Amino acid sequence: MEELPDTVIATQALTKRYRGGQLAVDGLDLTVPAGSVFGFLGPNGSGKTTTIRMLMGLIEPTAGSARVLGQPMPRSARAVLPHVGALIEGPALYGFLSGRDNLLRYDAADPTADPRTRRTRVAAALDRVGLTAAAGKKAKAYSLGMKQRLGLAAALLQPRRLLVLDEPTNGLDPQGMREIRSLIRELASDGTTVFLSSHLLDEIEQVCTHAAVMAQGRLITQGVVAELAAGVRGRLVVTTPDAGEAARVLKEQGAGDVVVIDDRVTAEPPDRDLADVNAALVKAGVRVRGFGVERASLEDAFVALTGEGFDVAG
Numbered sequence: 001m002e003e004l005p006d007t008v009i010a011t012q013a014l015t016k017r018y019r020g021g022q023l024a025v026d027g028l029d030l031t032v033p034a035g036s037v038f039g040f041l042g043p044n045g046s047g048k049t050t051t052i053r054m055l056m057g058l059i060e061p062t063a064g065s066a067r068v069l070g071q072p073m074p075r076s077a078r079a080v081l082p083h084v085g086a087l088i089e090g091p092a093l094y095g096f097l098s099g100r101d102n103l104l105r106y107d108a109a110d111p112t113a114d115p116r117t118r119r120t121r122v123a124a125a126l127d128r129v130g131l132t133a134a135a136g137k138k139a140k141a142y143s144l145g146m147k148q149r150l151g152l153a154a155a156l157l158q159p160r161r162l163l164v165l166d167e168p169t170n171g172l173d174p175q176g177m178r179e180i181r182s183l184i185r186e187l188a189s190d191g192t193t194v195f196l197s198s199h200l201l202d203e204i205e206q207v208c209t210h211a212a213v214m215a216q217g218r219l220i221t222q223g224v225v226a227e228l229a230a231g232v233r234g235r236l237v238v239t240t241p242d243a244g245e246a247a248r249v250l251k252e253q254g255a256g257d258v259v260v261i262d263d264r265v266t267a268e269p270p271d272r273d274l275a276d277v278n279a280a281l282v283k284a285g286v287r288v289r290g291f292g293v294e295r296a297s298l299e300d301a302f303v304a305l306t307g308e309g310f311d312v313a314g
């Protein structure tokens, strides 16, 4: 392998057009820094899985190029993939085998894995994902979260420089999601770069240091998570017992997308001094308890950048 580059994944004008003509990924320039937890965010169908499959050398790009760990893909797949742990489209497990036996089998399929240390390696991976107590249970009796963790354990049998996880919390309940998230944080704190796709904005905000946002096969933006939303104005929030009247005044003042929930009225702030907006509320007899602009979320940034709502369904 080359010396560890600062950039773990880099693509240039990466493009995939499927045979049916569908342009799934369109001129993607992606830069994933070493040591990041990188969120690859986009609504369903925006091209995330297609990108990941190109990065892992599973499908050929139509145009453009991709480098993973400094090497061109898919050409260097054989040299690169042993350093990459991947969990794509759910783990392939044998339900009739125990969690431990699944991992033993998986490890045995790896020609570079030393059989003499297999049991130790499997025990360490089970421990890592918190499945030691359930290791003897058949995999088909595992919850979805446990199956997902077993898949992660399989990806962690060898030391990895990069982990690629496609929608790792898909289908999990909130507790299962929390478990996977804390595991991801732990892995990252050991220096493994984690690249994960998600259609869940708040998940990316909670766990990722960096993110790229996709829509319809194109990159909308990428960078440090905290900075992605920084250039975007957050929503105006007014707390008042006179919410209906407040909403009317805010609209009059030029606020957009006014939403009333109980005593909270939120809106896109109008393009004028907010002191005047507050004064107008008070003048109209609205009893204002709270008035301020919330920090913009990644969702606000997405809406601002695409002019569309972020589809969180599915």
Ligand SMILES: Nc1ncnc2c1ncn2[C@@H]1O[C@H](COP(=O)(O)OP(=O)(O)OP(=O)(O)O)[C@@H](O)[C@H]1O
Pocket: 018, 019, 020, 022, 023, 024, 042, 043, 044, 045, 046, 047, 048, 049, 050, 051, 199
């Ligand atoms: N094998 C294929 N043949 C033809 N079109 C495909 C194929 N796989 C995906 N597509 C299309 O390419 C587009 C991008 O799909 P992709 O699965 O990469 O998106 P995604 O962001 O991963 O979404 P999801 O989260 O739903 O998997 C979609 O319009 C999809 O229908």
